[in-house]
Amino acid sequence: MSFRISTHALDPGRLKDQLSADAAGACACFEGWVRNHNDSKSVRALEYEAHEGLAVKEGEKILAEAIEKFDLHAAAAEHRAGTLEIGDCAVWVGVSSSHRDAAFSACRYIIDELKSRLPIWKKEYYADGHSGWINCVTGQPTAPE
Amino acid sequence: MSFRISTHALDPGRLKDQLSADAAGACACFEGWVRNHNDSKSVRALEYEAHEGLAVKEGEKILAEAIEKFDLHAAAAEHRAGTLEIGDCAVWVGVSSSHRDAAFSACRYIIDELKSRLPIWKKEYYADGHSGWINCVTGQPTAPE
Amino acid sequence: MIAVTARYFAAFRDKAGQDTETVRTKAKTAGELYAEIAAAHGFADTMTRCKVAVNDEFADWNTRLADGDTVLFFPPVAGG
Amino acid sequence: MIAVTARYFAAFRDKAGQDTETVRTKAKTAGELYAEIAAAHGFADTMTRCKVAVNDEFADWNTRLADGDTVLFFPPVAGG
Numbered sequence: 001m002s003f004r005i006s007t008h009a010l011d012p013g014r015l016k017d018q019l020s021a022d023a024a025g026a027c028a029c030f031e032g033w034v035r036n037h038n039d040s041k042s043v044r045a046l047e048y049e050a051h052e053g054l055a056v057k058e059g060e061k062i063l064a065e066a067i068e069k070f071d072l073h074a075a076a077a078e079h080r081a082g083t084l085e086i087g088d089c090a091v092w093v094g095v096s097s098s099h100r101d102a103a104f105s106a107c108r109y110i111i112d113e114l115k116s117r118l119p120i121w122k123k124e125y126y127a128d129g130h131s132g133w134i135n136c137v138t139g140q141p142t143a144p145e
Numbered sequence: 146m147s148f149r150i151s152t153h154a155l156d157p158g159r160l161k162d163q164l165s166a167d168a169a170g171a172c173a174c175f176e177g178w179v180r181n182h183n184d185s186k187s188v189r190a191l192e193y194e195a196h197e198g199l200a201v202k203e204g205e206k207i208l209a210e211a212i213e214k215f216d217l218h219a220a221a222a223e224h225r226a227g228t229l230e231i232g233d234c235a236v237w238v239g240v241s242s243s244h245r246d247a248a249f250s251a252c253r254y255i256i257d258e259l260k261s262r263l264p265i266w267k268k269e270y271y272a273d274g275h276s277g278w279i280n281c282v283t284g285q286p287t288a289p290e
Numbered sequence: 291m292i293a294v295t296a297r298y299f300a301a302f303r304d305k306a307g308q309d310t311e312t313v314r315t316k317a318k319t320a321g322e323l324y325a326e327i328a329a330a331h332g333f334a335d336t337m338t339r340c341k342v343a344v345n346d347e348f349a350d351w352n353t354r355l356a357d358g359d360t361v362l363f364f365p366p367v368a369g370g
Numbered sequence: 371m372i373a374v375t376a377r378y379f380a381a382f383r384d385k386a387g388q389d390t391e392t393v394r395t396k397a398k399t400a401g402e403l404y405a406e407i408a409a410a411h412g413f414a415d416t417m418t419r420c421k422v423a424v425n426d427e428f429a430d431w432n433t434r435l436a437d438g439d440t441v442l443f444f445p446p447v448a449g450g
Contacts, residue, residue, distance in 0.1 A: 025180035035170035121380035122448035133381035266300030267368035
């Protein structure tokens with residue numbers, strides 16, 4: 001079980017290696033990628049700001065909850081911090097379990113909890129030169145700058 | 146969109162490359178691995194027999210259904226045929242979409258449909274020297290040999 | 291009477307002891323042919339759990355057979 | 371009166387124009403301190419949508435403050 005904040009490109013292949021277990025029959029992974037749009041706005045880059053210490057503590061707690069709740073063989077996740085471009089992987093989640101029901105449910109649980117509980121904020125830089133911190137409720141910039 | 150039957154080891158990293166799309170914000174992947182057990186029996190290897198022509202036709206139909214139903218950017222899957230050992234990847238499914246709801250639902254839809262509709266059969270070889278074709282209803286060998 | 295080629299996969303092939311045979315039959319549909327063959331080779335699976343293809347296309351059990359057809363019998367898939 | 375260190379993240383830091391400040395306050399809890407600071411810097415988010423940490427541990431808004439505490443104010447996360 002490991003959760004990390006990384007300022008370098010994520011490596012899903014290497015991350016998935018942690019999930020191997022001879023008793024595991026199912027592996028589900030999720031990746032969040034930087035999209036070229038948010039609603040009607042054209043996005044050219046994103047910046048993620050994290051409070052690393054609290055994010056790691058909370059991330060590890062979420063993974064432990066998932067392992068317990070879904071009886072997993074392994075779970076891991078990593079979140080980017082820093083500046084990302086279109087197509088970059090912002091977050092990776094992976095789990096292994098005996099059967100696929102648990103794998104899908106656990107992977108979904110982890111990404112949902114990470115997105116709502118981690119102290120990580122996203123600033124979008126638009127093609128028109130503006131930028132803004134994204135608000136979790138509306139999905140819109142809180143105050144375009 | 147591509148579905149293939151492969152007699153060689155699957156390469157999830159390369160397979161996932163097909164899913165890239167600038168408008169995609171979510172990517173979900175599933176892998177089915179060969180487990181070291183089925184119920185109480187200790188498994189040492191598996192053999193998958195496929196009718197390749199019909200499996201490919203049906204696999205491509207399932208991917209097309211998922212793309213339509215969940216408005217995906219891309220979907221791909223590959224299934225192994227031949228002899229596999231513990232830990233080998235027997236089937237890989239991956240999708241990309243704008244948001245994660247669609248990605249999880251579509252990935253689950255595809256693996257469920259592949260498992261029930263593809264003309265692919267699994268023979269388990271047990272540690273005790275016996276072997277048997279696996280029955281879809283009971284999960285047990287139909288007639289141990 | 292028509293002559294068709296029957297092909298067996300996985301557990302069906304093991305039970306039949308061969309993967310292909312030529313069958314002369316009065317069966318009019320794929321389902322009637324399965325009933326004959328299942329009795330001859332001891333296939334225990336009901337039609338609803340198996341699949342059939344005629345000339346390399348999935349077909350339903352009511353598909354009418356013609357002389358020279360190739361009929362593929364698929365036992366239940368692993369599904370796990 | 372106590373003196374605490376307030377730290378701001380993301381949109382809060384941009385609005386406050388600084389990431390850290392020392393605040394002398396009569397606030398007894400993290401929530402009372404947020405109310406003061408939100409008024410001073412124009413933070414519009416309600417407490418239920420934000421989070422607070424005291425001395426590097428997540429805390430609830432009723433947590434009592436002591437002189438010398440460091441209080442971290444987290445605006446709503448992106449969640450998307």
